[in-house]
Amino acid sequence: MSLRSRPTDAKRNRDTIAAISTAAGRGAIAVIRVSGPDVRAIADTIGLNDLEARRASLRRLDHPDGGGGVDRVLATLFPGPGSYTGEDLLEISSHGGALVPQLVLDAVLAAGARPAEPGEYTRRAYLNGRVDLLQAEATADLIEAASPALAHIALQHLERGLSRRIESLRAQLIEAQALIAYDIDFPDEDDGPLDPARLDAVMVTLAGELEGLLALAPEGEMLREGALTVIAGRPNAGKSSLFNVLVGFERAIVTEHPGTTRDAIEAVVGVEGYPFRLVDTAGLRDEAGDIEGIGIEVARSYLSRAEIVLFCVEDGRPLDREEQEFLSGVSTGRASGRAILVRTKTDRVEDRASGNDRSAIGDLPEVRFSSVAGAGVTRLRELLLEAAYSGLRSEVEAPLVTRRRHVRALEDARADVEGFETARTAGLPPEIAATHLQDATLRLEELLGVVTTEDLLDAVFSSFCVGK
Numbered sequence: 001m002s003l004r005s006r007p008t009d010a011k012r013n014r015d016t017i018a019a020i021s022t023a024a025g026r027g028a029i030a031v032i033r034v035s036g037p038d039v040r041a042i043a044d045t046i047g048l049n050d051l052e053a054r055r056a057s058l059r060r061l062d063h064p065d066g067g068g069g070v071d072r073v074l075a076t077l078f079p080g081p082g083s084y085t086g087e088d089l090l091e092i093s094s095h096g097g098a099l100v101p102q103l104v105l106d107a108v109l110a111a112g113a114r115p116a117e118p119g120e121y122t123r124r125a126y127l128n129g130r131v132d133l134l135q136a137e138a139t140a141d142l143i144e145a146a147s148p149a150l151a152h153i154a155l156q157h158l159e160r161g162l163s164r165r166i167e168s169l170r171a172q173l174i175e176a177q178a179l180i181a182y183d184i185d186f187p188d189e190d191d192g193p194l195d196p197a198r199l200d201a202v203m204v205t206l207a208g209e210l211e212g213l214l215a216l217a218p219e220g221e222m223l224r225e226g227a228l229t230v231i232a233g234r235p236n237a238g239k240s241s242l243f244n245v246l247v248g249f250e251r252a253i254v255t256e257h258p259g260t261t262r263d264a265i266e267a268v269v270g271v272e273g274y275p276f277r278l279v280d281t282a283g284l285r286d287e288a289g290d291i292e293g294i295g296i297e298v299a300r301s302y303l304s305r306a307e308i309v310l311f312c313v314e315d316g317r318p319l320d321r322e323e324q325e326f327l328s329g330v331s332t333g334r335a336s337g338r339a340i341l342v343r344t345k346t347d348r349v350e351d352r353a354s355g356n357d358r359s360a361i362g363d364l365p366e367v368r369f370s371s372v373a374g375a376g377v378t379r380l381r382e383l384l385l386e387a388a389y390s391g392l393r394s395e396v397e398a399p400l401v402t403r404r405r406h407v408r409a410l411e412d413a414r415a416d417v418e419g420f421e422t423a424r425t426a427g428l429p430p431e432i433a434a435t436h437l438q439d440a441t442l443r444l445e446e447l448l449g450v451v452t453t454e455d456l457l458d459a460v461f462s463s464f465c466v467g468k
């Protein structure tokens, strides 16, 4: 694997790039950004000559091939290296809409820039040392955030909250290696040989912090797409009605007839700013007809991935064997311990014959709910938050990893730290054991982007939008 740049990349990274950085559509203004060594020359060619650094100037922008003005714009030059990208950067605020920003971009391209690739501004910011890789990812997270909770975390990462935490872990790893190296080089110094307690202390802190970051990681990942919350239960149990109450408007088909929800319907809802991806599925039953059968397959495919299962049963009706089996299946599956029993239609309990079933199912949390009377919603929201985000909510300011890439790097680092401890306990020579610590350090450096490969950068930046 090649570290950092290939020759072609080096050349590509010297191009001057341009893109419309605002979203398409009707709007008062649009922002076109131009970055690279030729920015000033390009600015001169399109009528934006002699721009004062970091001061917005109202100018007429011309097409370099003549034919009159394109727009009146506000142009600001941010000279490198103190700009977003670390290069000379020109920001042009033009009028918005479908046409004008495109004409401005055309003029800039005609003057010698090339169209920017997705994420290329931030990639350059990273390559020029303006941000580390975690901050670059946080930029994308902030743009994509659909929930206040993710936006909050992304902003924290943008301000190096996570980076500082990882750097401190890296410093501890290096300290441990220094202690070992000192012991190897000067085994008979005055202080005597390395005090194992000192190394132990560093290793304990390190392992604890890695553990802490990994413990909250599943919640961090859930923040990106929402905790997958599958509403399950027999036909007519009140699933779609529950879905509608949670979504807050009529979206699923609610029907008197069993089996009308033919496929899954999804909606992302925010509970106190935390995202849940709600799925309404067809009822689970084995004597299903064809159409219902499709829905059941959908339900099962979701269930294997579900973080939470809201299992609906009409209040007062005892769970039959199949339902009980299903629930015990859930609690041994992925959504382990995350099933919530929803006793539905509580407004109708008097109608029912008898036998209010109060038998607790294991220690499943349960809620009595009525979509008609609007009862149980508050309790249900609490249970949802508890099931998906309890760790995060109790440690709001803790840096949180939000991506698979982060989790993998931290898990690898943890394995390396464990490898070191095993080697040390087995009495291996310290310089051999310490190679595990070097590996762990490398994992964290990759996480920060201190060392990286082009492949990794391509993977990180390809998910960005053009203009970022």
Ligand SMILES: Nc1nc2c(ncn2[C@@H]2O[C@H](COP(=O)(O)OP(=O)(O)O)[C@@H](O)[C@H]2O)c(=O)[nH]1
Pocket: 233, 234, 235, 236, 237, 238, 239, 240, 241, 242, 253, 254, 255, 256, 257, 258, 259, 261, 283, 344, 345, 346, 347, 348, 369, 370, 371, 372, 373
């Ligand atoms: N009285 C009462 N009826 C309800 C309640 N929730 C749902 N229903 C009715 O029960 C039937 C089935 O509801 P639905 O949400 O479609 O169930 P699904 O098949 O599980 O999706 C419909 O006639 C609903 O109007 C409730 O809280 N109270």
Ligand SMILES: [Mg+2]
Pocket: 239, 240, 241, 253, 254, 255, 260, 261, 281, 282
């Ligand atoms: Mg339904």
